[in-house]
Amino acid sequence: MTAAKLTLSWMLLMVLTLSGTLMGEYAQPGFWVTVSVAVITTIKGRLIIDQFMELNHASPVIRRIVRGFGLIVPALMILTYLYGQKLAAITQLPG
Amino acid sequence: MFSPPPEDGTVSGSAGIPGNRAIWVGIFAELTEFTLMFLVYFFARINHPQAFHEGPQKLSLAAGTANTVIMLTSSYFVARAVLAMRRDCSGIALRWLIAAFVTGAGYPVVKALEIRWNIGHGVVGGGDVFQMSYYYLTFNHLVHVSWGLLGLVWIMFRTGFGGYSADNHNGLVAFASYWHATDLIWLMIFPLFYVLP
Numbered sequence: 001m002t003a004a005k006l007t008l009s010w011m012l013l014m015v016l017t018l019s020g021t022l023m024g025e026y027a028q029p030g031f032w033v034t035v036s037v038a039v040i041t042t043i044k045g046r047l048i049i050d051q052f053m054e055l056n057h058a059s060p061v062i063r064r065i066v067r068g069f070g071l072i073v074p075a076l077m078i079l080t081y082l083y084g085q086k087l088a089a090i091t092q093l094p095g
Numbered sequence: 096m097f098s099p100p101p102e103d104g105t106v107s108g109s110a111g112i113p114g115n116r117a118i119w120v121g122i123f124a125e126l127t128e129f130t131l132m133f134l135v136y137f138f139a140r141i142n143h144p145q146a147f148h149e150g151p152q153k154l155s156l157a158a159g160t161a162n163t164v165i166m167l168t169s170s171y172f173v174a175r176a177v178l179a180m181r182r183d184c185s186g187i188a189l190r191w192l193i194a195a196f197v198t199g200a201g202y203p204v205v206k207a208l209e210i211r212w213n214i215g216h217g218v219v220g221g222g223d224v225f226q227m228s229y230y231y232l233t234f235n236h237l238v239h240v241s242w243g244l245l246g247l248v249w250i251m252f253r254t255g256f257g258g259y260s261a262d263n264h265n266g267l268v269a270f271a272s273y274w275h276a277t278d279l280i281w282l283m284i285f286p287l288f289y290v291l292p
Binding site for chain 2: 054
């Protein structure tokens, strides 16, 4: 890892954060808005995991677990947008 | 089970474990805790879509954005401190750590201002399911940030008193791993409460 690469990652994280803020300000609910938020969240998470934490050089066990964690929220954003009602129906307690 | 460390020394610690094993027990506990809370969030979201659709409009997007910038920047400063320590420049590393602390200390300050703003706008713990989820997750995250700031003070002392060198700074890398993981969790919380309509 070099200082220049770290700084570039930080700048990219800032741009992606401000993109998210603009979406929070103006976006209406919709499939592509949800996908965009999920993609931005995934990229930001991956930058932290690979560049800041340097897990791309670490034990594959640690790397896979943390990268997997970074995918849970983005995946659930899209899944619950597409199948929210079905998931709600099957997760209700009977009676 | 674990691969050997890389030759270029980009990861400190044994067997490719950044920092030490103990911190990763803590980090995995932290990730498990928040995974469970995210599942609760999505369970509440699919059962109360209207509350979660309207929820972000009731929160201060400026406060959420400010704390995201604070977490990312403080994390960046800590990563720079690790880089400096690898070059055996402990004085420069200490300056990066002080910058990380001063920046990170802004998080609880923004949070306090945000909570005051929330109360003034009727966003309270006894509110709807969105507001309850928001307080539950963000207060938990605040606790983790507070621990991190305390840990950062310790790391600053250790660095200032020559406790680390280019050859041995596992404690610094362990702290950095925790701080980045706490940053990573905030990056998941931010879109869930402040952005996703």
